[in-house]
Amino acid sequence: MHRGVFVRxxxxxxxxxxxxxxxxxxxxxxxxxxxxxxGEAGGRRLFxxxxxxxxxxxxxxxxxxxxxxxxxxxxxxWKRPDGxxxxxxxxxxxxxxxxxxxxxxxxxxxxxxxxxxxxxxQECLDGDGLPACVKACPTRALVFTTMEEFxxxxxxxxxxxxxxxxxxGR
Amino acid sequence: xxxxxxxxxxxxxxxxxxxxxxxxxRAGGDDITIVSDEPHPAYSRCLIPGVVAGELGFEALSLRPxxxxxxLGFKTLFGRRVTGIDSARHRVILExxxxxxxxxxxxxxxxxxxxxxxxxxxxxxxFSLRTYEDATRIAAAAEEASSAVVVGGGLVGLKAAVALRxxxxxxxxxxxxxWILSKQLDRWGxxxxxxxxxxxxxxxxxxxxxxxxxQKRGRLMGVRLEDGARLAAGLVIVxxxxxxxxxxxxxxxxxxxxxVLVDRHLRTSAPGVYAAGDCCEVSDLVTGERSPSAxxxxxxxxxxxxxxxxxxxxxPYEGGLTRLNTVEFGGIPVASAGLVTARGNGFQExxxxxxxxxRKIILKDGRLVGAVLVGDISRAGVxxxxxxxxxxxxxxxxxxxxxxxxxNHFPGALxxxxxxxxxxxxxxxxxx
Numbered sequence: 001m002h003r004g005v006f007v008r009x010x011x012x013x014x015x016x017x018x019x020x021x022x023x024x025x026x027x028x029x030x031x032x033x034x035x036x037x038x039g040e041a042g043g044r045r046l047f048x049x050x051x052x053x054x055x056x057x058x059x060x061x062x063x064x065x066x067x068x069x070x071x072x073x074x075x076x077x078w079k080r081p082d083g084x085x086x087x088x089x090x091x092x093x094x095x096x097x098x099x100x101x102x103x104x105x106x107x108x109x110x111x112x113x114x115x116x117x118x119x120x121x122q123e124c125l126d127g128d129g130l131p132a133c134v135k136a137c138p139t140r141a142l143v144f145t146t147m148e149e150f151x152x153x154x155x156x157x158x159x160x161x162x163x164x165x166x167x168x169g170r
Numbered sequence: 171x172x173x174x175x176x177x178x179x180x181x182x183x184x185x186x187x188x189x190x191x192x193x194x195x196r197a198g199g200d201d202i203t204i205v206s207d208e209p210h211p212a213y214s215r216c217l218i219p220g221v222v223a224g225e226l227g228f229e230a231l232s233l234r235p236x237x238x239x240x241x242l243g244f245k246t247l248f249g250r251r252v253t254g255i256d257s258a259r260h261r262v263i264l265e266x267x268x269x270x271x272x273x274x275x276x277x278x279x280x281x282x283x284x285x286x287x288x289x290x291x292x293x294x295x296x297f298s299l300r301t302y303e304d305a306t307r308i309a310a311a312a313e314e315a316s317s318a319v320v321v322g323g324g325l326v327g328l329k330a331a332v333a334l335r336x337x338x339x340x341x342x343x344x345x346x347x348x349w350i351l352s353k354q355l356d357r358w359g360x361x362x363x364x365x366x367x368x369x370x371x372x373x374x375x376x377x378x379x380x381x382x383x384x385q386k387r388g389r390l391m392g393v394r395l396e397d398g399a400r401l402a403a404g405l406v407i408v409x410x411x412x413x414x415x416x417x418x419x420x421x422x423x424x425x426x427x428x429x430v431l432v433d434r435h436l437r438t439s440a441p442g443v444y445a446a447g448d449c450c451e452v453s454d455l456v457t458g459e460r461s462p463s464a465x466x467x468x469x470x471x472x473x474x475x476x477x478x479x480x481x482x483x484x485x486p487y488e489g490g491l492t493r494l495n496t497v498e499f500g501g502i503p504v505a506s507a508g509l510v511t512a513r514g515n516g517f518q519e520x521x522x523x524x525x526x527x528x529r530k531i532i533l534k535d536g537r538l539v540g541a542v543l544v545g546d547i548s549r550a551g552v553x554x555x556x557x558x559x560x561x562x563x564x565x566x567x568x569x570x571x572x573x574x575x576x577x578n579h580f581p582g583a584l585x586x587x588x589x590x591x592x593x594x595x596x597x598x599x600x601x602x
Contacts, residue, residue, distance in 0.1 A: 105555030
């Protein structure tokens with residue numbers, strides 16, 4: 001079961017540290033200062049939107065039946081054996097036709113500055129196996145886990161909350 | 171062991187073959203044969219303008235790795251033409267007289283270029299751009315020509331024009347509509363794209379069709395337009411759209427309108443015969459109108475579903491957006507989905523232009539029915555998904571026009587698409 005980035009919306013403050021870390025991690029320079037000095041744009045691959053009063057990060061879900069893979073007429077977008085959906089390392093180069101941008105209902109694939117589509121590729125994992133966006137999140141609103149673990153965690157949190165309310169605690 | 175026969179090795183045929191084979195992803199089990207009049211393994215039609223430009227060879231177009239067909243146990247009859255279908259006997263006849271029997275047959279015969287329908291259309295030097303062979307012939311002719319006329323301002327015509335321009339030819343595009351990309355863009359969006367193409371050195375003539383392709387001693391001399399104007403050209407590409415390839419279906423007595431007619435399970439009127447892709451007619455999700463299906467994405471989806479249905483795994487097709495396109499010309503990206511202009515009363519058009527980017531949305535009864543994005547196509551997929559899902563977007567117009575809008579704005583409509591985690595209540599409330 002592959003791991004993905006999941007969002008605990010209630011924790012997100014909308015600081016966009018994740019977006020910045022994502023973009024920087026996808027530069028050759030690798031640090032913000034160097035990237036700025038060299039005028040390099042990595043291109044962010046997740047988006048924090050304002051939804052009413054809520055800050056809501058949109059992240060790639062690396063779908064099982066990925067819309068972007070089905071839409072790619074170049075044979076560039078693929079699902080790697082490890083579950084990561086990416087247009088890198090496949091049979092062909094991305095030609096920048098942007099059909100994947102149009103196919104993704106989550107709006108998390110973008111037209112990259114180099115004429116190729118950019119999206120979350122999990123090429124940013126650090127020594128501990130954490131993606132740059134997750135590592136950068138100061139409130140741990142983003143977690144890197146499997147869907148089963150994420151859902152189990154939410155259920156545990158809900159039960160603990162209910163137990164605390166029942167016992168009069170806060 | 172069931173016998174599956176697929177006529178056509180394009181997007182739909184390939185997707186169907188893979189779907190029939192199923193998740194196992196390896197050879198074995200049912201007998202699957204793919205027949206195609208083209209001699210090659212499957213390739214990406216969308217990329218053939220790159221062959222015209224001299225930038226891509228066949229290898230770059232191939233859709234699957236070498237050895238693909240064998241690894242999945244697909245029998246291939248490439249470069250072979252089917253001449254008839256005997257649907258009563260569940261048999262297909264090849265041009266050499268061979269008969270092939272099937273338990274389930276898929277018509278994925280695609281489409282062919284619409285002819286210009288004027289004198290001289292058969293002249294050497296007059297081409298359409300549909301197949302890899304077309305592209306290589308055009309590339310060869312472009313070596314000898316110094317100027318070209320492209321008939322049609324649609325996606326194929328304009329891509330061809332850019333490719334020829336890259337080879338250094340003088341290129342004029344003749345467009346009958348008042349603006350280019352009239353199926354994909356409104357006037358304002360089209361102007362931005364036209365400016366980018368003009369900057370590449372491409373000329374345009376609007377409101378005209380060709381009246382004749384003039385030749386002299388077997389050589390193409392140029393194009394005479396309806397208004398009598400003459401354009402010198404050693405090469406003409408006709409890009410007036412495509413028509414579904416329905417001859418086999420019609421001769422077999424299968425119900426055909428503009429394209430082959432199919433039901434929700436992509437079955438034709440003949441038992442055991444299915445159809446998918448450009449040869450079909452489908453209902454548009456937005457307008458409800460039937461029209462030929464001529465999009466790569468639709469062909470893949472229909473092919474996959476047809477394959478599942480043929481294999482007995484009932485998979486209904488809910489219809490698609492027959493207008494869903496992306497393209498980039500001269501650094502200007504374009505994306506459009508659904509309607510591109512209001513269709514009378516009850517429609518609302520809202521647009522916004524800023525820093526070379528143009529974004530328009532079309533609403534009906536509070537629901538998004540069309541989107542045109544030029545210059546900045548960020549979040550394009552969210553618009554397409556909203557149109558497809560008939561989502562209510564009332565109150566979110568500013569977000570839609572500014573692209574500061576994602577799937578999280580429409581959690582009920584979109585967020586569960588990938589079987590992803592539950593969305594928080596705070597977001598669900600937003601939608602109601």
